[in-house]
Each structure stands twice: as structure tokens, then as C-alpha cells.
Amino acid sequence: MSELVRALVVKPDISKPRWDQSTFEGRAKHFVTITNPMNLFATDSQLETSKTVIENFRKGVVSDTLTVNDLWNAKHLFDSAYHPTSGDKMFIIGRMSAQVPMNMAITGGMLTFYKSPAAVIFWQWLNQSFNAVVNYTNRSGESGSTTQLLTSYCAATGGALTAALGLNALVRTMPPLIGRLVPFVAVCVANSINIPLMRRSELTDGIAIVDAEGNEVGKSKKVAKSAITQVVISRVGMAAPTFGLIPVIMNVLEKKPWMKAKPGLAAPIQVFLAGAILLVSTPVGCALFPQMTPIKVEDLEPELRDKIRSMPKPPEIVYCNKGL
Incomplete structure (x- = not known):
């Protein structure tokens, strides 16, 4: 049975994730809660209750019956639905908990209808439109301006369609399995265009560097390149199992007599497989790298390194929020 929060001498620190983010296991557990599709079924009343619990806790107001598990469950539900900066309730399909159900439908469509040019255009456009909704819903500050969102959306859509x-056209005469891998290449191209464009201000001005207490100590263009690269790898890592495994599975299934007799089963089977794989690959992909990435001060640009070392009690390790 979970302890009562009021009885604890040291209260939980809900400004940080519940699990140790320096380990892959801790990060994976955190992102399982963040991307849990069941969060989408929470009613407005449940969301408002979670918000009240968190806001009261931050003010030092704790119910006599509030347990540690209740507090963390409220925090996870609150984080899944409310914007971390504005505090506004986020558009439902733009929430991280909508990633699995939305991507399973879109991925299933891209893998099923990959031959017809019209179908390719529709599904790649739909995928980039969904990505734009997610980026807009989770926008924050200058890096998420409407102009940047529109630019990255158009460029990513164009890149995905071109790829x-x-x-x-190139693989038309090749084995079907090769053709089934084309959507994955298109998604990789789109991510490689979309994310750097969305965050180009960080590439030109630098990403915020903070100390262990969260105080900004400067900005680094060098670290921005590394952070954005990690996000691209994470996004590709989330998509790779679905786009890599499902074509192999379907290539085997389509040779079976029962599948030849009922070819219409291909779409629902691929959607189901995508959902099952994404339930694992989404939190795992997010957890590949720490959200708050540690950087040795000695590895920073000379001017920033010298600035930090001139501070009273200069840190040896600083951090950046790499993004998602």
C-alpha cells in the first residue's frame, strides 16, 4: 500500500520524473507513462482533478488521503494533457499519448498503400500533417513559431514525397520486399528535414545550457547540433521497428493461401502489427538518450567554456534539454 504524502518528512519532487533519468530503464519507465494511450480516455473531470491535485501540492496543500501513488498518477495524467509552459489543455491528437494510436493508423496506411502515386501522396501528406499538429501543440517559444512550423511542414512533406x-519508380522491378521499405526511407528523409528546420534558431543562436540547478549559463551551437542529431536518431528509432519488421512479416504472410484468398486482411493486420510494435518502440525511442543531456564543460566552445570556468564554483558538468 502506498504511503500517505502528508506522513512523509521529505515530500516527492514532482518537478522531475519519478524514475532515475540517468539510466535507460528509468527513462523507459518515464516515457511509458507519458506515451500511454490510455491517458486519452481520461474525462475532463479527471483531468481537472489531476490539475487541482498538482497545483495544490505545489502550494503545499496536501489532502489527508493523498498517497504517493495517487500523487504520481495525477502528475502523469496532468503532464499528458497540459502544456508544460502555458498550462493550457493540449489538442488531443497533438498529445504524446496520441502517438501510438495515430501512428499505427498512418503507418499501416503507408505500408499497405505504397504502390499507387495518389496513395503515396495522401499518406505521406497525412503523416507530415500529423507531425505538424504534434509540433504545433507542443510548441514552446521561438523554436516553435508558426513560421518555422509552416516552413518545416512544407519542406518535410516535399522531401517525403520526393523520396x-x-x-x-526506381524499385518498380525489384522484389516486393524492397518496395515495402520505401515508406521508411521517406519517413527518415522527412525527419532529417523537419527537425533541423523546426529548431534552426538553436543551430544559429545556440541551445540553452544550464547547471545542475537549472540556471542558464550560456548557449552552445555545438551542443545544439548534437541534441538535434539525437532527436533525429530517436525519431528514426521509433519508426524503424514498424517499417522494418512489418514488411518482412507481410512478405511471408502474402504467400499464404488464406491471405491470397482474402487480400483485404492486409490493411487491418498491418495496423494491428504497427500498434503492437509502437507500444514498445515509442517509449524506447524516446528513452535512447537522456532528456537532460550531460555535457562536460571542457567539450564546449572555448568562449562558453571560459565563461563558465570564470564563475564562482564553476561546474564540471552542465546540461541541455535535447527535446523530443
Whole structure:
């Protein structure tokens, strides 16, 4: 049975995730709660209750019956639905908990209808439109301006369509399995365009560098490149198992007599497989790298390194929020 919060001498620190983020296991547990599709079924009343619990706790107001588990459950539900900066309730399909159900439908569509140019255009456009909604919903500050969102959306959509349509033409005479891998290449191209464009201000001005207490000590262009690269790898890592495994599975299934007799089963099977794989690959992909990435001061640009070392009690390790 979970302890009562009021009875604790040291109260939980809900400004940080519940689990140790320096370990892969701790990060994976954290992102399982953040991306849990069941959060989408929470009613407005449940969301408001979680918000009240968290806001009261931050003010030092704790119910006599509030347990540690209740507090963390409220925090996870609160984080899943409310913007961390503005505090506004986020558009439902833009929330991280909508990643699995939305991506399973879109991925299933891209893998099923990958031959027709019209279908390729529709599904790649839909995928980038969903990504734009997610980016807009989770926007924060200058790096999430409407202009940047529109630019990255158009560029990513164009890149994905060019890759998908061009590769489809090249692999037309190749084995079906090769053709099924085309959507994955298109998604990789889109991510490689979309994310750097969305965060180009960090590449030109630098990403915020903070100390262990969260105080900003400067900005680094060098670290920005590394952080954005990690996010691209994470996004590709989330998509790789679905786009890599499902084509192999379907290539085997389509040779079976029962599948030849009922080819219409291909779409629901691929959607189901995508959902099952994404339930694991989404939190795992998010957890590949620490959210707050540690950086040795000696590895920073000379001017920033010298600035930090001139501070009273200068830190040897600083951090950046790499993003998602």
C-alpha cells in the first residue's frame, strides 16, 4: 500500500520524473507513462482533478488521503494533457499519448498503400500533417513559431514525397520486399528535414545550457547540433521497428493461401502489427538518450567554456534539454 504524502518528512519532487533519468530503464519507465494511450480516455473531470491535485501540492496543500501513488498518477495524467509552459489543455491528437494510436493508423496506411502515386501522396501528406499538429501543440517559444512550423511542414512533406515517389519508380522491378521499405526511407528523409528546420534558431543562436540547478549559463551551437542529431536518431528509432519488421512479416504472410484468398486482411493486420510494435518502440525511442543531456564543460566552445570556468564554483558538468 502506498504511503500517505502528508506522513512523509521529505515530500516527492514532482518537478522531475519519478524514475532515475540517468539510466535507460528509468527513462523507459518515464516515457511509458507519458506515451500511454490510455491517458486519452481520461474525462475532463479527471483531468481537472489531476490539475487541482498538482497545483495544490505545489502550494503545499496536501489532502489527508493523498498517497504517493495517487500523487504520481495525477502528475502523469496532468503532464499528458497540459502544456508544460502555458498550462493550457493540449489538442488531443497533438498529445504524446496520441502517438501510438495515430501512428499505427498512418503507418499501416503507408505500408499497405505504397504502390499507387495518389496513395503515396495522401499518406505521406497525412503523416507530415500529423507531425505538424504534434509540433504545433507542443510548441514552446521561438523554436516553435508558426513560421518555422509552416516552413518545416512544407519542406518535410516535399522531401517525403520526393523520396517516396522517386524510390517507388526506381524499385518498380525489384522484389516486393524492397518496395515495402520505401515508406521508411521517406519517413527518415522527412525527419532529417523537419527537425533541423523546426529548431534552426538553436543551430544559429545556440541551445540553452544550464547547471545542475537549472540556471542558464550560456548557449552552445555545438551542443545544439548534437541534441538535434539525437532527436533525429530517436525519431528514426521509433519508426524503424514498424517499417522494418512489418514488411518482412507481410512478405511471408502474402504467400499464404488464406491471405491470397482474402487480400483485404492486409490493411487491418498491418495496423494491428504497427500498434503492437509502437507500444514498445515509442517509449524506447524516446528513452535512447537522456532528456537532460550531460555535457562536460571542457567539450564546449572555448568562449562558453571560459565563461563558465570564470564563475564562482564553476561546474564540471552542465546540461541541455535535447527535446523530443
